[in-house]
Amino acid sequence: MREYNRYKGLKQLSVSLLVVILLLLLAVPARAAERGADTAPSGTPLSSLAAVVDTYVAARRQTTAAVSVAVVNNGETVFNQAYGFADIEHETAADTGTVFEWGSCSKLLVWTSVMQLVEQGKLDLHQDIREYLPKGFFQKLKYDQPITLLNLMHHNAGWQERATDLFYFAEEDVPELGEALALFEPRQVYEPGNVVAYSNYGAALAAYLVELQSGQPFYTYVKEHIFDVLGMEHTSIHPAQRDNEAVYAARNKIQGYTTKLKLIKKNRGFIGIYPAGSATGTAGDAAKFLAALMPAAGTTSPLFRSDTVLKEMLSPSLNYEGTDIPRIAHGFFEVNHTVPALEHGGNTLGFSSKFTIDPASGFGMVVMTNQYNEWEYCAGLTDRVFGTYKPQASGMDLPDSVQVEGEYQSARRVIHGFTKLLGYLSTMKIVSVNRNIIDYNDTPYKQIEPYVYVPVRQSGFAYFVRDAQGAVVKVSNPYFDSFPLTGLAAQRTGISLIAVGLGALLIMLAMISGFVRWIITRFRRAAKPSSGFNKYYLWMNIAGLAFIVNTIILGYRTLNYTTYSAIRIHLIGNIAYVVLTAGYIMLLMMKLRSIEAGKVSKIMYILSGVSALLFSAIIIGWDLYY
Template sequence: MTHRKRLLVPLLAATLLSPTPVLAQDPLSPPPPPAGPTAVEAAAPAALTKADVELLVDGFLPYALQRGDIAGAVVTVVKDGQILFTKGYGVADRETNEPVDPEKHLFRPGSISKLFTWIAVMQQVEAGRIDLDTDINKYLGFKIPNTWPEPITMRHVMTHTAGFAETVRDLIVRGQDHPLELEALLARWIPERAFKPGTVPAYSNYATALAGLIVQRVSGEKFEDYIDKHILAPAGMKHSSMAQPLPPHLAPLMSKGYGSSRDKAQAFEVVNHAPAGSLSASGADMGRFMIALLNKGEAPNGRILTPESLAQMWKPQYRPLPGQELAMGLGFYEQNRNGYRIMGHGGDTTLFHSDLAMWLDEGVGLYISFNSTGDDVSRGPIRDQLHRMIADRYFPPKTKPAEPAVAAAPIKRAVPVGGTYYMSRRAEGTLVSLINLVGQGDLVTNDDGTVTFSMFRDYAGKPKRWREVAPDRWQEPGTDSLMHTKTDASGKVTAITTDDYPAIFIAQPVPAGINKGWNLPALGLTLTLALFAVLWWPVAALVRRRYGVAHPLTGRDLLADRLVRGAALASLICLGGFATVMATAIDPLMFGELDLVLRLLQLAGLLGVLGVFPAGWRAWKLWTDRNAGWWARIRASLMVLVFLYVLWVVETFHLLSLKLDY
């Protein structure tokens, strides 16, 4: 539940994806100052008034929504303990053409729901029931396996460094009456622990759901009831709930959710990992939530947290790379801009897309939410641009960096920057890990000395160019956009991240075994050879029939040839089918709607793997037959290689798993 759809494949095309995008260091140390010359005087900020905000948003958002094919949106701005501006745009229901009402219509904030879960955790910390640095197994009714000697703590969970691999299945479903029972869901299948706790950021909905379950267990209250009683009610959020389905008095107020502004409304999304993203809330209520936080936890109907707890949540806890500008707090992440301290969170379901940002020292908050996916490209940039417009108009830089001197000496590297990388937020140990084969980005040194990383792109979809302005610190020329790297003693880049995204993942070198550089050509050649073997089968039969020629093979040789061709067909179905599912059907895969398809593809994969035996026997026969032709021998040997590669893919990417957990 987050934004940046352009990272869809490398980040699993997953919903609940935090904003839209390890290392030994002091997580509390401040980042180094920007490299470059001295600063010059900055422009004065505009007055933050309701009229001025409305003029700004009205001049941008209606066109942006139409351009992005989005049906409706809500925007709320708070200031000095009051809702300064809240307004709906577009429609909440296309059938009735009902305009969005920011006071009554509920939107789904997606992963912004996690903030409520983290606050609930901190409430239990205040009550002495949870210790942030204790093994979370202490609070669970089942055991997280000890993959690493170091236990997972709640601090790891809240900074997304627990180390869990990505999960997809049953995350969000539609057409289901209620979510699965939380403890049974989380205990049934525990995802692989891919990283040692506290070392690598890997955004995890599963870990967040564990946190919500722990709140439920230690408080003795059902999770959604706890949130309602201890956060929503004190904050005066009467048009909000984490219950699924919604309570009867709120259900009629739920905005419809759309694929695009022209599509029919889709069913209410049920988030099974409820603590990670089940909230439904009006835009005005999200304003009340921000006001309570900016008022140091004091809400109209009671305190939700102490100022000390909030200060701890907003204190930098973890930076993925040394020198990185943006850090993770406890649950909140930094969105700092222009020298101002900004904390918040983004969120996406499959239909709703939202962002929340708070200027902590200025007492200002911004919330925006869409009720449509739209054109699949624009929703992230629209949110980003509105945030940027608010920041630059009302909170411009206090000092403005001057342009770097033309004669500045470039950073010289012993080894040219380059390599192939994939994101730390990824599936491991399940069939969805096949996405890792195509979800890889290239780091390339350009002729002008800049570098590009294909996963970090601008609004036009083009890879940004970065120039190294200090060791392992890169800046996009003419902007304040920064990329950070980590380099080992040999000069190889071992990690990449950017302040364009929150500190919830890094890019890591792809192991040689699954590098796309050789796997994609090998996969293409395998599919081509298998297709040729399959197509030649009926073609040869028709030719023989046309000219009345008998099949040149008999007995076991004929049987082996037919088994090889049948296995080639099965391999085509398996590899082609899985590739199609991963590229085009992530939502049905998540909803669990493709179980039968996956089982059939697995059966095809098994038959394809077994093809190595008749192919090997056939090749051995031909190579030991002095009368056999060289073309026949080569063709038979190539088919052996085809099935060996199919075996490699099936084994490496776990395509034949007995359980459909992913």
């Protein structure tokens, strides 16, 4: 009987242990079970990964400058290879020692640094950041609500975009981070927490908080607490790579190109708010960073004292409005491949990058190219390795896609200031393909829920927010919100182009008329008594031509990343034109009846006034004066 009881006890213990083991297995995140430890999320065996990448690159050889790819799995780098030419003109081949600019992927260093200080109790994600900043630091806030570090991580602190003072082309022109932030401060245009609008300023501001709380320049802090800790000897974040002279020298050996392999002559810029996009290094070093975010089982990340804060950083912190669908994880963007993943992309003057990780399985990938706005690798190759998300309709009765059709304007744009026109020239169009599929900027999206569309061939979400009547009021993707463009706002660009065209035509008519009159007078050799108003008329038309030339130069310089101080003269010129117009119109109204001139001349005087008014309306309407 004693033996039986012992056997019975062992049996119960075995059953209990089995139950515990099963519970532990069930506790492992579901996405980690979707792939084996020796495969990529797409199902590609790691042993075949080199062949897959080699084949992918070979098929695009004619449109590739250089691309560097590194893959990590379970805390180790399992693939690291570079392809193509770092410098096509000099036939300098890229290798694993070639450095590339991270662009906005640099922000991951900011968020990691912030979370390190959170772990140390020096920063609080929920504290108003004004408590950490010098008094009077902000000059352009519109709302009194607190701005927290979470707002900075979620890009919803409310700032508009800036199109000037981001890049400098001389190292000596780059100010210190605090001064750069003061120069670059954009207007706050949205209430904090309400609108996601990707913000370089917000990320750089978070880095400045790290600088203030640590007592070190941000680039020094990152070098000591991230690069040196991880052995990232071939990476820099100083705006001119002065924290690593080897990286500075290596950066001089690589050029930047367009997607059509055209050399971008000015492809080395110095970023004033540098923490937002100034990291430069090898893909192998970047892989070490990703591996540290996903330490191997049974180990702890060398970047944190424990796994608690690291797990918090990589967990969802913002969902799509009114849903439980993750959108942002403390600055990392939530996306969908074969598995849910976190990503960040980056672009600079001549480089593109994409970092993607699946923390649950410990798999990550770095893609870096020396081509501006490149997607064949940053998006396409990432999809190939991580797998393409295949949406499944929920089976519910879905509304017709025509309800979301229309033109949308990104919240990430300039709303006040002379560059706000750019936001109207880059709107997003959504066209209904069939009942449950839309074409969203040349990408097919499939509807899976009444408010949610997912790309058919890529990661991400398009989530539509509707009002009580069912009208779309906002569409959201991981990086920013967009709003419907309707009514006169939708026609604003077209109306402006018509106004500019009409004004230019009237000036041309005036100039041609004046020239013909001069020819006739010269051939007759008898000068016709001219109206004393002619000189005002002539100068007003010359000023109109000057306005057109001035605006073209202003646009060209702005698109070439100039500083605001360098283009202020153009804005002052536009103010002078408006004042001149006001004077001309007043003079015309006072003297038109008394002017000794024919009907045709008086009509031309009036038309020149109309032209000046049209141009002045353009200046005022598009804020071309500040």
